[in-house]
Amino acid sequence: MSKRTSAKHKIDRRMGENIWGRPKSPVNKREYGPGQHGQRRKGKVSDFGIQLRAKQKLKGYYGDVTEKQFRACYHEASRMKGDTGQNLIGLLEQRLDMIVYRAKFAPTIFAARQLVSHGHIRVDGVKCNIASRRVKAGQEISLGNKAQEMALVLEAQGLSERDIPEYVAPDGTAKVTFTRVPTLDEVPYPVKMEPNLVVEFYSR
Known part of the structure; x- marks a missing residue:
């Protein structure tokens, strides 16, 4: 069984979003990231950085499944007919x-x-x-x-x-x-998820 050992809400603060929509999320009080350098000014994020962030957000939302499980889910979605991003969401929701x-x-x-x-x-x-x-x-x-x-x-x-x-x-x-099996539009995410960027991340 996958177990998250670090503080769960650090994902929220690192992303700057309340990804589970919980009222106790620290993002509701502090929108900057965790740690002593969390408030420093952020530079421009590269395309790779944007794709990585999208992957971390989606993976974190689903209970922070292991990278091995998440990657396997992506590969299965890519082998299915239709849009890979939609397929990935469908597999995760199942x-x-x-x-x-x-x-x-x-x-x-x-x-x-x-x-x-x-x-x-x-x-x-x-x-x-x-x-x-x-x-x-x-x-x-x-x-x-x-x-x-x-x-x-x-x-x-x-x-x-x-x-x-x-x-x-x-x-x-x-x-x-x-x-x-739901489509992306039907899944009630509290924040915007971008599976298309996750697909781009893994298909580099």
Whole structure:
């Protein structure tokens, strides 16, 4: 399992954006980057720098998946028919931990990954603890009995800062169905994501 060991909100400050849309993000108070040189004037960013930033932002949003996993996801997207950037987003949104997050079973993507890895999530009624598992259209994702009473889950379901997207259909409070693979325009990112720049970064 991939685990982020450094401070999560440093991604926000490094990017200068609240990439998860959380009210506790330090960007809401300090828009400059972290560290003693965070406030210094920034020079012009190269094309490579812009592409790298787009990749770091997208990778960070999905729970900071490992570079190996992210690159493999890109290569798979490039082999599929259609637009590679759209395909990449579709593959990332099919991850089990992301659907748990989209269903508002967890307040953050990191909590969603933990919920899956601790065995609290069922896929078509069968327990699954692999956060990176790809969910197919029509499959049901549900909470285990114990998880339905967890404070973390109840907190997430009461969040007003985000809604459940159309491609995740709720059935009560403990079950959703992943109806289809979304397009970039349908994904409720709090900030602008640019998968086309990620494609340019990897295809150099």
